[in-house]
Amino acid sequence: MPPEAHKGRGAVSRIAGRFEKSLVELSDEESHDRAAQAPVTELRAMQAGRIISKNTSPDVPFDRSINPYQGCEHGCVYCYARPSHSYLDLSPGLDFETRIFYKPNAVERLIEEWEKPGYECRPITIGANTDPYQPAEKKLGITRRLLEAFLQHRHPVSLISKGGLMSRDLDLIEELASRNLCSVAISVPTMDRSLKRLLEPRVPSAEIRMKLIEQLAGAGVPTSLLMAPIIPAVNDREIETIVAEAARRGINHATYIFLRLPHEVRDIFVEWLETHMPDRAAHVMSLVRQASGGRDYDNRFGVRQRGRGPYAELIQKRFKAACRKHGLEAGKYKNRLDCSQFSRPGQKQLALEFY
DSSP states (O other): OOOOOOTTOSOSSOOOOTTOOOOOOOOHHHHHHHHHSOOOOEEEEOOOSOOOEEOOOTTSSOSEEEOSEESOTTOOTTOTTGGGGGGGTSOTTHHHHHEEEEOTTHHHHHHHHHHSTTOOOOOEEEOSSSOTTSTHHHHHOHHHHHHHHHHHTTOOEEEEEOOGGGGGGHHHHHHHHHTTOEEEEEEOOOOOHHHHHHHSTTSOOHHHHHHHHHHHHHTTOOEEEEEEEEOTTTTGGGHHHHHHHHHHHTOSEEEEEEOOOOTTHHHHHHHHHHHHOTTTHHHHHHHHHHTTTTSSOOOSTTTTTTOOSHHHHHHHHHHHHHHHHTTOEESSOOOOOOOTTOOOTTHHHHHHHHO
């Protein structure tokens, strides 16, 4: 099916996943009918076997994370989590943002992990891949129930999101932060409303996210700006503007990620460029390659999130200068949350029974 923009969706096609062995060819009439249909969001339950994911990447400032959802209705065309839908025999394109899987047993699995005698308390990040405050959360409330468990058991947690729904949970986040058990990173890659509608169509406006930053910072929550991703010739001109506005709203730290194009994301992004910005598509990809050693994507640790070469160095210098101007700490976030307060589930009850 030929690429075609759909209102409220980021990807412009159901590009095949890298594990698909056979493709279904549609007739011209079927192709036209399919393209004319607005993709509808479907929510499906997915029982989690385990809920805590671990990583050893030196690029990532945490080694444990939870994703209550797989797939994300926000529809950010650049999302590096898109290839995960290939493991479900679904398209990392439109399927990723329309077929959303949620984990109804997330809290139960988390408690099971905490109950294990050998469990070591270390900060856990919610939202490392897909957004924990995407639209489905308003109905399902999985992220809120997870936060309630973190508070009850005094376990440190970090949140990464671009969803304004986080303000609903400010009561829990504020109480966690007052005990040095919570930090938050809010992603804002553009302040341009027209660009946002194309780049991340179902994400709340930048103004809503800036107000959320102000709320969080005003409540004493350690709050960081995440400008992710920086895309050459698309939003790189906004670096200074976004940093200045976030600083005005009260953040104390800022970092960025250069555009990442792993696996199918490369083709999804190029389709999007050619559909929405045909006049500069070749220029954008030329700059991406300049920052990736002549390739579309350099996946090596230490390079994949920052790029390399003169253009990438210029971006880094501009970002650091903007942070320095506004008195912000820049670079990798240093997690200073307290792990000493953790109360293992069942620990107190067992102690009382023994007594």
